[in-house]
Amino acid sequence: MDKLNMNTVTVQCGVDYATVESRVRAFCSEYKNGQILTELVKNDNETGEVIFKAHAVVDGKIKGTGHAHEVEGSNNTNNTSHYEVCENIAVGRALAFIGYSEA
Numbered sequence: 001m002d003k004l005n006m007n008t009v010t011v012q013c014g015v016d017y018a019t020v021e022s023r024v025r026a027f028c029s030e031y032k033n034g035q036i037l038t039e040l041v042k043n044d045n046e047t048g049e050v051i052f053k054a055h056a057v058v059d060g061k062i063k064g065t066g067h068a069h070e071v072e073g074s075n076n077t078n079n080t081s082h083y084e085v086c087e088n089i090a091v092g093r094a095l096a097f098i099g100y101s102e103a
Helices: 020-030 078-096
Strands: 008-010 016-018 035-044 049-058 061-071
Touching: 016 020, 020 078, 035 078, 049 078, 061 078
Parallel strands: none
Antiparallel strands: 008 016, 035 049, 049 061
16 A cells, blocks of 8 residues: 555544545555445435445455435535535545555
8 A cells, every 4th residue: 555645634633634535546556457436325405415335446346335424504515515525535434444544
């Protein structure tokens, strides 16, 4: 795993957290034929709820799966981008399950 190229931010509890963009870059660097597949599992227009599922796939096998749930308008970012936020979180979780979380 190419952890040297993973950008981190320090979160409130003082832990260095690898950004999802860095996790994706490291995963793609290590697994040239790897795939990150996402799926919109729930899209409720009445409540604004969305759920995404993401798979990290290597050689046709699912190595990690992540889910995320967001609600439109639940915070400033989710006022305009709750789909993007939800998908991004699911991808980050899928990659964390296979070791791409901390630098």
